[in-house]
Amino acid sequence: MSESLLRVENLHTRFDSDQGTVDAVNGVSFTVDRAEIVGILGESGSGKSATAQSICRLEAPGKIVDGSITFAGRELTTAAEATLCRLRGNSISMVFQDPTETLNPVFSVGEQIAESVRIHESSGKQRLLDFLGVSPFRDRSAWENARERAIELMEQVGIPNPDASVSSFPHELSGGLRQRAVLATALASEPALLIADEPTTALDTTTQADILRRLRSLRDEQNTSILLISHDIGVIAQTCDRVVVLYDGQVMEAGPVERILTAPKHPYTRALLSCSVRNSDADERGHSAMARPQDHTGSHEGCPFADHCQHVTDACRSGPIQTTEAASDHRLACVEAPVSEAQSVSEQQERPAADGGQQHDTA
Ligand SMILES: Nc1ncnc2c1ncn2[C@@H]1O[C@H](COP(=O)(O)OP(=O)(O)OP(=O)(O)O)[C@@H](O)[C@H]1O
Numbered sequence: 314m315s316e317s318l319l320r321v322e323n324l325h326t327r328f329d330s331d332q333g334t335v336d337a338v339n340g341v342s343f344t345v346d347r348a349e350i351v352g353i354l355g356e357s358g359s360g361k362s363a364t365a366q367s368i369c370r371l372e373a374p375g376k377i378v379d380g381s382i383t384f385a386g387r388e389l390t391t392a393a394e395a396t397l398c399r400l401r402g403n404s405i406s407m408v409f410q411d412p413t414e415t416l417n418p419v420f421s422v423g424e425q426i427a428e429s430v431r432i433h434e435s436s437g438k439q440r441l442l443d444f445l446g447v448s449p450f451r452d453r454s455a456w457e458n459a460r461e462r463a464i465e466l467m468e469q470v471g472i473p474n475p476d477a478s479v480s481s482f483p484h485e486l487s488g489g490l491r492q493r494a495v496l497a498t499a500l501a502s503e504p505a506l507l508i509a510d511e512p513t514t515a516l517d518t519t520t521q522a523d524i525l526r527r528l529r530s531l532r533d534e535q536n537t538s539i540l541l542i543s544h545d546i547g548v549i550a551q552t553c554d555r556v557v558v559l560y561d562g563q564v565m566e567a568g569p570v571e572r573i574l575t576a577p578k579h580p581y582t583r584a585l586l587s588c589s590v591r592n593s594d595a596d597e598r599g600h601s602a603m604a605r606p607q608d609h610t611g612s613h614e615g616c617p618f619a620d621h622c623q624h625v626t627d628a629c630r631s632g633p634i635q636t637t638e639a640a641s642d643h644r645l646a647c648v649e650a651p652v653s654e655a656q657s658v659s660e661q662q663e664r665p666a667a668d669g670g671q672q673h674d675t676a
């Protein structure tokens with residue numbers, strides 16, 4: 314078995330502010346294999362973006378205070394800025410939630426996509442466009458080639474009429490088209506790993522479904538590994554192979570999407586799923602709104618979900634929660650897992666336990 318493309322181990326990312334210290338990422342571990350789509354699922358404030366930013370080493374003003382991030386066997390937490398720049402220009406691309414922050418309003422989208430192609434081809438030069446504020450395409454033939462590639466990329470991400478839209482400015486495009494253009498710039502370098510932080514959150518459901526479908530084709534056709542961040546279970550279910558459920562900067566449960574979404578074992582995951590099924594019913598086990606961790610500055614003894622968990626015991630509050638293997642490739646951070654399992658089966662009448670009701674089988 315080859316080494317995972319991305320391996321995050323015991324990552325701790327901290328923000329220091331006047332209000333105190335926020336442990337935004339508090340011991341997170343997971344891997345992304347080649348040609349795999351892994352989702353990070355969690356509510357607002359659970360540390361999804363801080364995790365993604367740490368992987369790209371764009372965590373400032375946060376600081377990585379512990380743990381390891383390896384990409385293709387290379388340690389990123391201690392890598393030099395020049396190495397990180399090269400990786401970001403070639404191997405790892407990130408798409409942020411708000412495309413207006415990524416696209417420069419004064420250049421056409423075609424030029425910006427073409428510039429990403431050029432950066433990739435000239436292997437890791439500074440982003441001249443941002444840097445100098447001038448178009449790097451003074452040489453006509455260089456522009457023609459890059460423009461052609463930009464049009465291809467625009468087609469790939471579903472921008473209609475790319476021949477015409479290549480000269481459009483960001484403000485001339487709809488939100489959906491802008492987000493597609495951002496995706497095209499991210500794909501220009503043919504990255505081995507694409508990190509997409511809520512890439513479709515602001516978009517209508519048809520556009521969202523289309524973009525998610527294109528992410529899957531990207532994996533199918535180009536073997537791109539994708540880390541997809543979302544608070545939306547539907548998005549994760551449609552797109553991912555595996556999912557990591559975050560709460561208060563910690564992994565509650567992780568495993569194959571189908572398994573986690575149909576037979577969740579962690580009380581938090583189950584609360585999250587039942588909220589999404591009946592999200593109008595905020596009273597559903599009382600978890601909907603109050604499940605959010607209000608105070609990140611306290612100590613981290615015990616399970617962060619303990620105060621909202623109906624299965625809570627003394628052990629949940631008294632020390633670090635061990636992560637156990639509920640099944641092969643299914644991790645769980647819950648001391649009450651066996652009790653929860655019994656509950657889970659009765660709560661989930663629609664499915665005869667997929668694992669035969671025995672959660673402690675071996676890998
Ligand atoms: N620049 C910052 N300064 C101080 N605290 C921060 C900063 N950025 C994030 N945090 C804190 O870190 C925690 C995790 O934030 P993060 O943005 O990773 O959450 P998220 O899961 O991405 O949420 P959302 O779904 O709202 O994007 C939060 O408590 C947040 O307040």
Ligand code: NI
Nearest residue numbers: 361362363510
């Ligand atoms: Ni976020």
